[in-house]
Amino acid sequence: MSSLKILRPQRKNMKTSKSSRRKLLGLATAAAVTVGVGLTAAPQEAKAQEIQLTGPLAGAPAVRKLRLYREGRAEIAVGGGFTLLDEYKRTIFISGRLQYNIFDWLGIGVFGGFSPDALSLNTDLTDKIETNAPRNTRTAVNLPGTRGAPKYEQQTGKMSWMAVPQLTFSPFRGKLAFFQKLFIDTDLYVHGGVAFVGVKERVDCGGSAGVACTDPKAFTTAQASRVAIAPSFGLGLSLYPSNFVSINIEYRAFPFSWNRGGFDSRGAGPDASFPDNQINSEDRTFRFNQMVFVAAGFHLPTTPKVSE
């Protein structure tokens, strides 16, 4: 009852004071608008979240219907290999690659090639040495005493074949647009393996070899062959103009030491870095051998799988 007594005067006051009533009404309206805005805004955020969770792209893979050009397919690639930054001989390999791709991103195979002497071409330096280098006691170990008999090019180092068992890792798949008209599927891959390279070098002479390096026989004797073992690695780009055929451009490095000029350059003095009038394994110097391989690849089976 006492509370009623308290309320009554308040009601009376409200009835009597129009200004305070208006104030109260204004406050209430503002509160209602605020609540309304808040309530209206809150579900809109919830709606946006709902789209994120259940939208058509939620959880979708980056690529759909991807042609799996590699997975479960064998590849035979045929083409040419061209060495880079050559000093005395440019080597052109008739090359090929046989590969089976276990997954779309991983393949195992063999790269190989051979280069007959006709495809070992002189650099300009080799020709200049032949025609311009002096023949005297200072060059007697390194160059034939008589110009042209035999020719200097016959003692330069050559690569005659190579075989590289290797793994190919293809992490990047994509497509390429030419002139905004022609679209070609591509992939970018890296490869690594062990290179076995057939090398021909000037035959050993001087010291225990029996024949002095200044002896004409040291220049006329056929070159010695050996197999150099080196790491092989690089990267390449494959273009797929059709399901069956691909075009490959590949870079390969296979560094190892060999005697490319047929010179005596090591074996004596501090760190054995001066000539010792002998041609032997000490005269091999490190070289970062590089080549570019351009090929057409043929894939079996002829039709690739397509991902979901």
Add this chain to the structure above:
Amino acid sequence: MKHARCWLLLVVAFWLLPTVAFAQPGKKPPTKPPAPPTAPAPGGDIEIDDPNAPKQPETPPPGGDTSPPGGDSGGGGICEIDPTACPKTGDIKKLADRPVKADVYAVQQIYALRRGRFEINPYWSQSFNDQFVSHPGPGLAVNYYLTNVLAVGINGTFYKPFNGDSDFNFENRRATRLAVPLNEYFGGYAVNFTYVPMYGKFSGFSQFIFHYDGYLVGGVGGLFTRPIAVIDPDNRKFDFEHRIAFNVGFGLRIFLNRWFSVIGELRDYIYIEQLEAISVAPTQQGQQDKNTWFGEKPLTNNVQAQVGISIFLPFSWEYRLPK
């Protein structure tokens, strides 16, 4: 006060009303009674397939045939206006049975538009085809893209402190007593046009996608070069001289985002080089005569591999068409 509460509740209800409508699952909208046909204004156009369009009086053609030509009874407005253009049932079946090439090659909006943007490209340049002396150095290129595929720009490379005589050159000289004339560079510049004929994207591990483009570049500029005195270093001393150099090349640009990319480029600077004379004058007076110092002037290809980054300005843009 009671009225005020009612008004407040009404206001809140109105505010909530659209929200409730959003949250409700989709329902079929209530069927609205069709509006009464409206007659076109005199001389006005009749819109085909207008639901409000007045129906044509159904006057049967002579002979009693009520089916449209071709036997299609659902041809729509076009059949009424031009019966010859009305698709025939046979045609529709033929079209439906047509083999569809489902493989759609599509490139969406180009990831990084270039038109109207500046490209700032600092790079490091490295000799690619010189076994005897290397010419590495830092450089900077600035291009402005007139269109999305064509840019005009300039570039400059500073070689002076980085020229290097290779070990191979020394060993060859020691073994054959044959000195190969060498040259060193101070710097170079060029004005270039860049054309971007190809672009694409790669999916990495099927997890992320990055975009790239390939471009051709060509231009003209100059190189400041001089011979290194190797034949007669006691008497000869050369100054840098300007040579006109043309250049052609190609490159690959991989975008890490829409304004930042990594660039690899191979460019051939083609110019006529001045070599040191490989013969030495027999007399001291002749050896000190500058006219006896210079030898051949071969056409030289200085192939440089350039690796750098590329920053596009402004950083953002607006596509002209929606995605």
